Amino acid sequence: MKSGLQYVVNATEIRVQDQLLAIVASEAEAAQILERVVSMYEKEGTQKGTFVESVTSQNVQVSPDQVVTSNRAFEQLTQVQKPIETYVVEEGDTLWDISLKKNVPFDDLILMNPNAGDFLKAGQAVIISPEKRLLNVRAEGTKVEQVSLPFKTVYKTDKSGKEKDQEGKEGIKEISYTVTIENGVEVARSITNEKLITLPVDRIRIKMPPVQIASAPTSKKSDETEVGNNTFLWPADGGKVTSGYGYRGKEFHQGLDIAGGNSLNIRAGAAGEVIFAGWKGDYGNLVILSHDNGLSTYYAHNKELLVSKGDHVQSGDTIAIMGSTGESTGIHVHFEVRKNGKAVNPNAYLEG
Ligand SMILES: [Zn+2]
Incomplete structure (x- = not known):
C-alpha cells in the first residue's frame, strides 16, 4: 500500500441490498438523506415508512472525490428502475376486462386502484403496475370508507286502504381497513372493522303488481x-x-x-x-x-x-x-x- 501522498477523508457510505449507492460526508448526512427518501411518500393516515430493501450505512475512509453532495446521493438512491404504468379506461371496460387485456392479476388491480369501484369511467387512468425504485418505501396505514347500502322496493297490497307509498333511503356502512402502501400505492389491505351507521329504509309501493320476482x-x-x-x-x-x-x-x-x-x-x-x-x-x-x-x-x-x-x-x-x-x-x-x-x-x- 502506498501511503503518505494518498489523501483520505472520513465519510459514510450508503448500501442498499449490499450494493454501494452513494458516499456522503457524514453519518448525520446519510441519516438525513434516508429520512428524505422515506418522507417522499408520506401520506395522511399512514405510519412512518420503512425501506423494503435492507439499507446500511457505515463509516469509511475514501478519497475526497468519491464523496457526493446530499442531492446527488438522494438522486442515486431514488433512481426509478421501472416507472409506474397506467391504462386509460375505454367505454365499457371493467377491472376484469383490464386484468385480461393487460395480463395483470385481478386482485392486484383492485388493490392498486382502491377507488376504481365496479363502474369505471372512460378516460380514467387505472394503475396496472406500480413504480419500482432502487430503494422502495413501505408504510402501513388505516383507511375508513363509507359505503352506501341500497334500499329495497317492497310491493304491498293495501288491505286497510290506509297504507301509503314510502320513498326509499340508502343506508350507510363504515368499513375500516389497515392498508399497506408501497411508494405511495396501495398494495394490500384487510378489514379491521365494519360498522353500520344507518339502515336503509325500504321503498314501499302500494297496489303495484310485483315485478322481477322470478320464482x-x-x-x-x-x-x-x-x-x-x-x-x-x-x-x-x-x-x-x-x-x-x-x-x-x-x-x-x-x-x-x-x-x-x-x-x-x-x-x-x-x-x-x-x-x-x-x-x-x-x-x-x-x-x-x-x-x-x-x-x-x-x-x-x-x-x-x-x-x-x-x-x-x-x-x-x-x-x-x-x-x-x-x-x-x-x-x-x-x-x-x-x-x-x-x-x-x-x-x-x-x-x-
Ligand atoms: Zn345483487
Whole structure:
C-alpha cells in the first residue's frame, strides 16, 4: 500500500441490498438523506415508512472525490428502475376486462386502484403496475370508507286502504381497513372493522303488481336455455330470486340476488378455477370462478369463503357461506354470470 501522498477523508457510505449507492460526508448526512427518501411518500393516515430493501450505512475512509453532495446521493438512491404504468379506461371496460387485456392479476388491480369501484369511467387512468425504485418505501396505514347500502322496493297490497307509498333511503356502512402502501400505492389491505351507521329504509309501493320476482330455478324461456355445456347449477341451496338482472331504478343490476333456502351453502355453478377469493369493495367477500368458453361466475356478499385462489372446484362444490358483507342489506348471494368479462343475464345460463 502506498501511503503518505494518498489523501483520505472520513465519510459514510450508503448500501442498499449490499450494493454501494452513494458516499456522503457524514453519518448525520446519510441519516438525513434516508429520512428524505422515506418522507417522499408520506401520506395522511399512514405510519412512518420503512425501506423494503435492507439499507446500511457505515463509516469509511475514501478519497475526497468519491464523496457526493446530499442531492446527488438522494438522486442515486431514488433512481426509478421501472416507472409506474397506467391504462386509460375505454367505454365499457371493467377491472376484469383490464386484468385480461393487460395480463395483470385481478386482485392486484383492485388493490392498486382502491377507488376504481365496479363502474369505471372512460378516460380514467387505472394503475396496472406500480413504480419500482432502487430503494422502495413501505408504510402501513388505516383507511375508513363509507359505503352506501341500497334500499329495497317492497310491493304491498293495501288491505286497510290506509297504507301509503314510502320513498326509499340508502343506508350507510363504515368499513375500516389497515392498508399497506408501497411508494405511495396501495398494495394490500384487510378489514379491521365494519360498522353500520344507518339502515336503509325500504321503498314501499302500494297496489303495484310485483315485478322481477322470478320464482327461481324454473323461470326461463326455452330459447334462452339453448346454451349447451354452458349451463350452471343454481348457486344456492334452494331459495328464490329477490332482485333480478336488469335496471333497478337508475342502476343496472348485473346479477341475480338469491335469498332464503335450506342452508347458507353457496355452490359452484360449474367446474372451474377459483380466480378470485377475497374482499372486493361493494361485493364484500367474493368468489370468482373461471369456466370454459370465456364464462365466469361471481358469488358475492359471502360470510365466509371456503376456497382460495388457484383452487379447482367441481360443479356443485360448496365454495362459500352466504352472508351480507359489502354493500348488502340482508343475507343473500349476488350471482353474476360473465361472458368475456361482460355481465350477461344469468337466467339464460341457469339449469332448468
Ligand atoms: Zn345483487
